[in-house]
Amino acid sequence: MTDAHPAAPGPRRIVAAVVTFNRLTLLQGLVARLREIDGVAEIVVVDNASSDGTGAWLRGLEGTPGTPVVPRLLDENRGGAGGFREGLDVAVERGADLVWLMDDDGMPDPDCLEVLLAHDGELDFWGPAVVDEERGDRLVFPIRLPGTSTVVHDMAAVRAAATDGLIRDVVIPFNGVLVTRELVQKIGSVRAELFIWGDDHEYRLRAERAGARIATVVDAVVRHPSVGALGTPMLGGRMTYNHSPSDLKHYCMARNNLLNLREYRGTPHALAFVAKTVWFYLFTHRDPARLRLSFSAFAAALRGDFTGHRRFLA
Structure with missing residues (x-):
């Protein structure tokens, strides 16, 4: 085209x-x-x-x-x-x-x-x-x-x-x-x-x-309408992470972002996103439960499973 x-x-x-x-x-x-x-x-x-x-x-x-x-x-x-x-x-x-x-x-x-x-x-x-x-x-x-x-x-x-x-x-x-x-x-x-x-x-x-x-x-x-500042600063403000208090939004973000990076940017970019997520929820905004949720989303992306978000719907 x-x-x-x-x-x-x-x-x-x-x-x-x-x-x-x-x-x-x-x-x-x-x-x-x-x-x-x-x-x-x-x-x-x-x-x-x-x-x-x-x-x-x-x-x-x-x-x-x-x-x-x-x-x-x-x-x-x-x-x-x-x-x-x-x-x-x-x-x-x-x-x-x-x-x-x-x-x-x-x-x-x-x-x-x-x-x-x-x-x-x-x-x-x-x-x-x-x-x-x-x-x-x-x-x-x-x-x-x-x-x-x-x-x-x-x-x-x-x-x-x-x-x-x-x-x-x-x-x-x-x-x-x-x-x-x-x-x-x-x-x-x-x-x-x-x-x-x-x-x-x-x-x-x-x-x-x-x-x-x-x-x-x-x-x-x-x-x-304003959406406020996009992304939570990490690593002294050198980068940001798309943190959301919503488990639904985070699960879909983690799953879909990994999928898109792997498909369109390659495995190194996908692995970098995983590492960024681990760092954010271990050090920047410590939350072991959110880290576990992230890995369940990553696993779903690798399996091609798009049903996991349904458990968060009212």
């Missing part, structure tokens, strides 16, 4: 695919915004068995004026991975040329899609800068500049590093990213079995391996 592909003649059919779980107020705001944006043909909303009235609200939208909303109400929580697989598959089945993927807690600026579409035909998997909704000059998810060890946290640094308005080979999935139908047909859909944490990264890595043209469009913006 390294050769330039001309944009398809005529209007492109763009379907937004949103995944939601128990955040009805945020979802309502996002759907309202998406219905205001020209170019969105349909909005597929995948509800992960919410208990806050989301399903009833979505059913009530069917047949109302405006951009059609297509509910997909799952009978169980399949996590972000299962939700995005369903949303991506449904959008492609409904004839999307481009699928606009996003969580329920992001809010694209009114011109976000227009700015992204300026690069249709030259990119395969591309998305906006994701900024703090309270501080538009700060990234919610820092970007490591390609080919360097430099991590940027603010929009001024992002713009300074961009070439022709793009940071190539970097994208923050699935926060307002566009993916072409052709790429989905080439690499397949999201790995639903990963449940949460790392499913979006795996999809980007798979796209990269397939030669997809990937980029962040710095003038396209999605606003997102």
Whole structure:
């Protein structure tokens, strides 16, 4: 996919695919915004068995004026991975040329899609800068500049590093990213079995391996609630570790991260992650029980067992 592909003649059919779980107020705001944006043909909303009235609200939208909303109400929580697989598959089945993927807690600026579409035909998997909704000059998810060890946290640094308005080979999935139908047909859909944490990264890595043209469009913006500092400092602040108090999140992170590193970066990187985990839970944040949980997740990754996280679901 390294050769330039001309944009398809005529209007492109763009379907937004949103995944939601128990955040009805945020979802309502996002759907309202998406219905205001020209170019969105349909909005597929995948509800992960919410208990806050989301399903009833979505059913009530069917047949109302405006951009059609297509509910997909799952009978169980399949996590972000299962939700995005369903949303991506449904959008492609409904004839999307481009699928606009996003969580329920992001809010694209009114011109976000227009700015992204300026690069249709030259990119395969591309998305906006994701900024703090309270501080538009700060990234919610820092970007490591390609080919360097430099991590940027603010929009001024992002713009300074961009070439022709793009940071190539970097994208923050699935926060307002566009993916072409052709790429989905080439690499397949999201790995639903990963449940949460790392499913979006795996999809980007798979796209990269397939030669997809990937980029962040710095003038396209999605606003997102702050997630605070990402990673707990270790080794005197020389690196961080993705520690979470949630056993569910940690188990999926440890399992999926090991899987992704082994598959896409090789055994040395995977072993380095194991060593980092051991150090963190022995010395930085001593927690023998969490270390045991980590090794159960690592063993599951090596066995290809994606059922262990279910014991943490309510």
